[in-house]
Amino acid sequence: MIKNFKWVLIASLAFVACNNDDEVTIDSNSSDGKPLTAGSAVVTKYVALGDSYAAGYSDNALFKTGQEGSYANIIAQQFALAGGGDFKTPFMADNVGGLLLGGNVIAGTRLYFNGSAPVAVTGKPSTEVTTKLTGPFNNLGVPGAKSYHLVAPGYGNVAGVAAGLANPYFARFATTVSTTVVADAVAQDPTFFSLWIGGNDILGYATSGGTGKDQKGNLNPATYAGNDITDPNVFASAYSNIVNALTAKGAKGVVANLPYVTALPYFTTVPFNPVALSAAAATQLNAGYATYNGGLQAMVNAGLLTAAEATRRTINFKAGANAVVIVDSYLTDRTSFGIPSYRHATAEDLVVLPASSFIGTLVGGNAAAVNGVSVPLADNWVLSKEEIAEVKVATDAYNVTIKSIADAKGLAFVELKGVTDKLASGGIVYDGYNTTSTFVTGGMFSLDGVHPSPRGYAIIANLFTEAINAKYGANFKNVNVGLYRILYPASL
Template sequence: MKKYLALLAFMGLFAVSCSDDDSIPDNGGNPEPPIDFTSGSADFSTYVALGNSLTAGYSDAALFVDGQTSSFPNMLAGSFAEVGGGAFTTPFMADNLGGMTLGGVPIAGNRLFLDFSSGSPTPRPVDGQGTTEITNTLAGPFNNMGVPGAKSYHLLAPGYGNVAGVQAGLANPYFARFASSPSATVLGDAVAQNPTFFTLWIGNNDVLGFATSGGSGVDQTGNLDPSTYGGNDITDPNVFASVYNQILQALTANGAEGVVANIPDVTSIPFFTTVPHNPIPLDPATTDLLNGAYAAYNGGLAQLQALGFISAEELARRTITFSAGPGNAVVILDEDLTDLTAFNPALINMRQATADDLLVFTSQTIIGTLANPNDPTSINGVAVPLADRWVLTPEEQELISTATTAYNQTIEALAQQYNLAFFDAFSYLENLASQGVPLSDGSVVTAQYAVGGGFSLDGVHLTPRGNALAANEFIRAIESRYGAVLPKIDPLAFKGLYIN
């Protein structure tokens, strides 16, 4: 795994270093005719951006000044300024480390970078203590109202920025820094600015926590009370629809125009596509030892299948076998298998992973380690199955897909109802993951971890270059709806990876 990440990181650094020295292409001495930029029917004089970490400029597992400066709303504001757009303010963090403290006690870690000190490039937090103290509240208002961690219904929640509630997990530390009052709502602070134009990209976190926790949350479909939800739960689609409609009603009440974006397929991001399901190499002796150890488990399954308690398909799915050489699948727990422990406590719900399972990015920190330091045979993912939080099974992926589809149907329908511009982020980022996006210098931005230039080292959030691509898609949607002609963002002017 370390060699795999080392190769990825090396290739990523090579791509970044090359693209940072781009020359201006020779156009043969024939200058391009000037473009007459126009706002069309839109009014960008007061632009407010609502959303979560994607809007805030969160990158590499933290929010920090350079990332905020490279947020897509900040890029859009620069484009809007060419056609009458006004000032755009951001609740900047105190430094480029990204950590936060509450009363001097650290509550959030620093941003990641690639550390080469061991000879094998590894993402790790930058050194030092971040100086962003959340009790040092900022005087607003702020045009960038992106709040990392916010779900759709959090934008309407009074007290979501109450510093006193942060320690108890009842409030958001990022919003606490710039909320207008302890009882303020994100939406209320946005509407108070009387925006003439807005962007809204919210809803990723309504499924993302469930996904990144390996499906450890609960699908709350049918539960209309979000105050009872856990942090990793999937939001009920009807709750989402009601909240989203309330947000748009408030934003457009005074005639503001805007653009909304739907929710990407979170399972296509590097957080779920980097760690293979079969990373285990084995020598012949270890292979024989493991197959012998699992013989009783496999035999017990076969007996219960013969008695009709499980199907032949489930028997095949649960039978665990290893072979000498590379490419052995990890052993995982799967709550959707038939519970057989009433017959035999040793027949727990375990099986080997397949290509249909998605191992979360952080699982690489546990695979191959010892579950019991005093037992050299207790290797996680081999002799000890990985817990549910390390793997997103097909059944869990289906829950995410169903919710995402419902949310996106709501977003598109309400965009039409309110006559707003619409950015299909789901399709765009799906294309980024499957084919990549070519740039003018011949390079291609992809979703591959550390190499692609589209996603940061946390495997979830966009890089500055990824934000530039997203900003251009927002611009195209705005131009299509409002007849505007706006300056585009040059992705090559922004980093594809922070390397220090």
């Protein structure tokens, strides 16, 4: 019996020894529990280039807490666990948001939700553009920047800010008056970079209701207005120059493509048919448009307008919900005959977010002059079907460039266009939270309807992290998006 017990004891000790030899340590900082690694990427010096998204712009302003939660800063926090160095950000002076230039307010304060509507926080900005910050800075996200701005000398020259020749955000931290965003990035000898740029090459056109110009065929961006669409060849040249400069010394990186900006809540919140009318009110309005409708028929009879277009342009109200009336510059111009270019909006048009507080207001207090009803909405309030098409054509062209350069340079690639589509059609689930693009309550976007919420930035950071892991064999862990709030409160 004692002999048998001895052998049992020896076998038991051997089993324990084997267990000790094969003991596995779980790394809670990695995505798979294995030791955290950046794979073939080197993250010791990370720089982020881009626009307001990289900067952490939210709720219609840039402010310190928002900057801390930018997708670039979240990525840097993950990198720090695998040998990443300091990630310096050109922080704003407060959480009020907004900018001063020579003491004068040039950008307003951030928004918060008061329970019924977005409103501006009280207080005056304390961030002065002329107060120079000491860099260099790793987060080189510049609100308002277009692709070609990143390679434009003097874009951070404070002397040009008032004239609109320079960017007030970059002017705060540009190393010299003549430097470029890319030059300030390259001077730091980065080992890794992120680049998400191009949204503003389209966004200004879209948010202005298409009042700008599609500059396709114009290769001189110096002649562009702020709300124009950048020519795809100009974009391709700028993008190629940016990536070539960043990878010249062997740095690896991650780039992202562009969603259709028309999928943002800024364009999808206000319905095209918000005008509720009684039968009597509809009859009264139709009487007011009778001369216009009769003029359309006269144009058809004279062979100056097709019957189909006349039908499209006919204004006809009814009891119940009605589409707003808009001015459409894409209609056949018959203003020389006294026929304005009016029509009802359709589901193929997008009414911009600010129109929610404009439709139904009176012109000069005149009860008979109602904006969007008896007074057609001007072009800046609506992105028409044709203008939406222009936005999509340009976006598709930019995305071809981004993907081809990413492939040629061996960079990680983030597919964000498809994500935005999912947000608008049911949402995406992260950590048990379903996030959608619904204005205010959806969780993805902030109160300006364009920029992400805190949770939205966390989701974007995770998408970048997943692309980095897939390309470079890293195992960075996604952040728990449930730890990031949906909206910022009035006080921070």
